[in-house]
Amino acid sequence: MSIHSGRFAAVTGAGSGNGKAIAETLLEEGAGVALLDINLGSLTEITEKYPRAIAIEANVADEGSTRSAAEQIRKAFGRLDLLVNNAGIVKGATFEELSREEWDQVFAVNSTGPFLMSQAVTGLLRDGVAARGEGATSAIVNITSVEAHIVISSSGHPQIHYNASKGALxxxxxxxxxxxxxxxxxxxxxxxxxxxxxxxxxxLGSPEVVDWLLERTPMGRVGQPEDVANAVSFLGGEKASWVTGATLFVDGGWTVY
Ligand SMILES: NC(=O)c1ccc[n+]([C@@H]2O[C@H](COP(=O)([O-])OP(=O)(O)OC[C@H]3O[C@@H](n4cnc5c(N)ncnc54)[C@H](O)[C@@H]3O)[C@@H](O)[C@H]2O)c1
Incomplete structure (x- = not known):
């Protein structure tokens, strides 16, 4: 039996990159998955491939939208065992040029979004614990960044708001x-x-950046979305039933080098 068989998960920002890989991994491992994204069309590829996936248009920065998504998940699955707060945005402006509007936008998605989504589905996660009985746990996995811990301008430009929003998360x-x-x-x-x-x-389109990156990455390669997905699969399942409040770095050794 696959490790997420009979379980239900919700993944925000599931239409692209890390979120897509997380959703597909959980689906391959047996879960029913609610795919949430501000861009509904980006979810079609997954729903066409996996009958256990449902697509929900949701903006994690909007409270009404997160509540409505929770209601749709309740109707479809009746409960939830795992929420993955993955949706995130990055913008670039130097500190002195950074507008209040851009600061607010980045915080709204990267920090407030996970708060709103977690609050909206806490009842469903409790229902997940109750449904699975003695010893069961439900899980929330937040996708932060090495940028919550160190400052490397990984997007190639200054991003204090990204750093601060991930630190808050x-x-x-x-x-x-x-x-x-x-x-x-x-x-x-x-x-x-x-x-x-x-x-x-x-x-990553710039060979100089890739060289710089690989020099600082002990494992000697760029990460793939599946690397992130496998870590989420572990933390989101019962094999991690005594792990809470932890951060699992998926960075090829960058932060210890
Ligand atoms: N790619 C990296 O190198 C990297 C490194 C560290 C952390 N992360 C984090 O991983 C997460 C995903 O990044 P990615 O690289 O896959 O990005 P991406 O841009 O490929 O995908 C982000 C997805 O989130 C969706 N989204 C954006 N705003 C939303 C909102 N308000 N509500 C709902 N959905 C929304 C987008 O439509 C998109 O499908 C982010 O939280 C990011 O900060 C990425």
Whole structure:
């Protein structure tokens, strides 16, 4: 039996890059998966391939939208065992040029979004624990970044708002882990380094950047979305039933080098 068989997950930002790989991995491993994205059309490729996937148009930065998504998940699955807060955006402006509007936009998606989504589905995650009985846990996995811990301008331009928003998500993870432990909901983070997705395609198009990157990556290669997905699969399942408040770095050794 696959490790996520009979379980239900929701993945935000499932239409591209890391979110798409996370959703497909969970589906391959047996879960029913609610795919959430602001771009509904981006989800068609997965729903056409996997009958256990449902597509929901949702903006994680909008409370009404997260509540409506939770309701649609309740109707489709009746409960949830795993929420993956993956949707995130990056923008670039130097500190002195950074507008209040852009600061707010990045925080709204990267930090407030995971708060709103987690709050909207907490009842469903509790229902997941109840449905699976004695010893069961549900899980939230937040996709932070090495940029929550160190500052490397991984997108190739200054991004203090990205750093700060991911730092906030890291502490949200740790604080929620404590508050939700009594409900048997574990809350962990996956912190990716450079992963080859549409998010980083521009930067990775430059051979100089790739050389610079590989020099600093002990494992000697750029990360793939599947590397992130496999870490989420572990933290989201019962093999991690005593792991909460933790960050799993998926960076080829970047942060320890
Ligand atoms: N790619 C990397 O190198 C890297 C490194 C560290 C962390 N991350 C994190 O991984 C996550 C995914 O990144 P990616 O590289 O796959 O990006 P991506 O741009 O390829 O995909 C992001 C997805 O999120 C969706 N989205 C954006 N705003 C949304 C919103 N308000 N509501 C719902 N969906 C929304 C987009 O439509 C898109 O499908 C992000 O949180 C990012 O910060 C990426």
């Amino acid at each position: 890291l502490q949200l993870t740790r604080a929620l882990a404590v508050e939700c432990a009594g409900s048997k909901i574990r809350v962990n983070a996956v912190a990716p380094g450079f992963i080859e997705t549409p998010f980083t395609r521009g930067v």
